[in-house]
Amino acid sequence: MHTLSSQLRSDGVAPELELLIGELAAASKTISAKVRQGALAGVLGSAGHENVQGETQKKLDVIANDVLKQTLGRLAQVRALASEEEDHPVPCHVEGAYLVAFDPLDGSSNIDINGQIGTIFTVYPARDDVPALSPEQFAQSGRAQVCAGYVLYGPSTQLVLTTGGPVRLYTLAQDGGFVLTQEALRIEPECSEFAVNLANFRHWSAPVQAYIQKLQAGVDGPRGRDFNMRWNGAMVGDVHRVLMRGGIFLYPANTQSKVHNGKLRLLYEAHPMALLVENAGGRASDGQGDILDRVADQLHQRVPVVLGAACEVQLVVETLAQG
Ligand SMILES: O=P(O)(O)OC[C@H]1O[C@](O)(COP(=O)(O)O)[C@@H](O)[C@@H]1O
Ligand SMILES: [Mg+2]
Ligand SMILES: [Mg+2]
Numbered sequence: 001m002h003t004l005s006s007q008l009r010s011d012g013v014a015p016e017l018e019l020l021i022g023e024l025a026a027a028s029k030t031i032s033a034k035v036r037q038g039a040l041a042g043v044l045g046s047a048g049h050e051n052v053q054g055e056t057q058k059k060l061d062v063i064a065n066d067v068l069k070q071t072l073g074r075l076a077q078v079r080a081l082a083s084e085e086e087d088h089p090v091p092c093h094v095e096g097a098y099l100v101a102f103d104p105l106d107g108s109s110n111i112d113i114n115g116q117i118g119t120i121f122t123v124y125p126a127r128d129d130v131p132a133l134s135p136e137q138f139a140q141s142g143r144a145q146v147c148a149g150y151v152l153y154g155p156s157t158q159l160v161l162t163t164g165g166p167v168r169l170y171t172l173a174q175d176g177g178f179v180l181t182q183e184a185l186r187i188e189p190e191c192s193e194f195a196v197n198l199a200n201f202r203h204w205s206a207p208v209q210a211y212i213q214k215l216q217a218g219v220d221g222p223r224g225r226d227f228n229m230r231w232n233g234a235m236v237g238d239v240h241r242v243l244m245r246g247g248i249f250l251y252p253a254n255t256q257s258k259v260h261n262g263k264l265r266l267l268y269e270a271h272p273m274a275l276l277v278e279n280a281g282g283r284a285s286d287g288q289g290d291i292l293d294r295v296a297d298q299l300h301q302r303v304p305v306v307l308g309a310a311c312e313v314q315l316v317v318e319t320l321a322q323g
Contacts, residue, residue, distance in 0.1 A: 002180040004159070004170055013147075013163050016077045020098055020123060021147060025159060025178055027071040028119055028151035031064045031105075032172060035117065035153040044112050052087040053300055060111050061085055064104035064119060072100055079126040082138050082299055084268060089299065091133040098146070099124045099137050101268040106150070107234020116154050118236030122272035123147040138267060138299060142292035148272035150236050160185070160243065160276060167243065167280045185243045187282035191309035193228045193247035195238045203254045211319045235264060239273050239307070243280055248308035250316070252287065262286075262304035267296040270303050283313040287320045 002010070004025055008018045034041045047057040065085040072078050072092070079096030080089045084103045102121040110117050122145050130136040149161035157172035158181075166184035173179045194215055201209060218226040230247075232238045238249045251264050264270050274284030274291035284291045284307035294303060306316045 004178040004180070007168060007170075007180050008163065011163055011165060016097060017123070017147060017163070020072070020075060020077050020100070021161070021163075023071050023075055024068075024100075024121055024149075025151075027068045028157070028159065029172065029176060030067050030071075031060075031119060032151070032153050032157040034063060035060070038114065051085050053084070055108075057085065058105070058108045058111050060117075061105045061108055068102055068104050068119070068121075080133055080137055082267060084265060084300070089133070089135050089138060094132045097126055099126055099140075101138060101271075103265070103268045106236040106269065107232065110232070110234050110237075116152065116232055116234050116237035116240075118150050118152040118154075118234065118240075120150045120236055120269055120272050121148070122268060122275070135299060139295055139297055141295050142266075142271040142274055142290075145271060145275050148275040150239075150272065150276075152236055152240050154237070154240075158240075160240065162276055162279045165279070167276050185280045187242060187277065187280045187309055188246045189281070189310040189312075191246045191248055191312050192225060193230060193241075193245070194250070194312075195230050195232070195241070195247060196250040196252070197231055197233075198229070200252075200254055200256075203256050204252050205255075205320075207320050207323060208250075208252045211316055235269055235273065239277070242282070242308040243276065246309055248306070248312040248316070251305045253304040261302040263302060264305050266291070266294055266301045266303040267299060270294075270305050271296070273305075274307060277307045281310065282308050283310040285313050285317050287317065 034043050043060045047059045047062045076093050077096050078092045080091050082089050082101040106120050107117040124140050147163045152158045159170040159178050161168050169182035170178035171181040215227040251262050253262050270291050277284045287304045
């Protein structure tokens with residue numbers, strides 16, 4: 001039975017990165033403990049202010065952000081942090097070899113209903129070609145990620161992680177350690193389940209509407225088979241389902257001005273999930289090209305997301321290209 005650290009070592013992960021991942025895991029355990037206590041730990045409800053993206057912060061958004069910032073900020077290996085809940089990058093140690101970006105609490109609207117929530121994170125190498133603590137540090141292709149993952153605070157707390165190779169799944173044991181419970185998650189190329197917020201239907205482009213209508217037509221439509229639909233309201237839960245049993249997840253561009261580039265953030269939501277999905281044999285696209293090829297030229301930049309079963313994602317890309 002492999003623990004997180006023994007598995008990372010057998011995967012040949014550099015000791016400095018292993019240490020960093022260990023601290024990410026430690027922070028997530030602290031968050032997990034608070035989530036489990038819910039109202040008893042005073043973590044439900046609104047924090048009463050907005051983040052830089054104009055979203056009302058929940059108490060747990062702020063708590064999770066503080067836990068990650070304090071835990072990672074101490075590490076000499078970390079040059080800077082970027083977070084959904086921070087307007088600007090947080091400088092840490094000028095000599096640090098790594099940058100860490102995270103969505104401290106994904107699925108905030110699920111907090112108060114005891115639904116699936118999680119922490120999404122990614123690690124990039126620090127850059128020596130731009131000033132050590134400048135925001136340009138984070139302007140990197142998704143292919144530069146040295147590690148990506150999430151912790152899902154569901155009925156059990158699970159860590160899903162790739163350090164470039166297979167996508168490993170660890171479960172938080174009662175003794176407080178993460179134990180490897182699945183060696184390599186794989187996404188089948190075909191699927192019969194989709195995840196999209198259908199309430200946005202009228203705001204999508206005509207090709208996206210047409211694609212979804214074909215899925216909804218099921219066995220009577222051009223696809224000739226039924227598709228099931230699920231929507232968590234938390235990307236972390238939706239992507240987890242895709243990694244566990246297949247499917248396709250979409251958060252398309254939208255004609256509403258606030259989310260015309262999609263809702264999800266490239267740096268700390270789309271990039272890490274794209275690396276996990278691709279390393280599990282799936283595909284992750286912005287509707288045209290690979291999400292991993294995109295460079296975040298703004299810290300909180302949004303991007304349309306289509307990810308999951310490789311053949312289904314390809315079909316969406318072709319449908320959009322036809323216009
Ligand atoms: O409100 P909608 O359209 O269901 O959007 C849900 C999406 O928004 C998000 O909640 C955004 O994440 P945050 O909770 O971190 O802001 C995604 O997790 C999810 O896929
Ligand atoms: Mg999020
Ligand atoms: Mg969030």
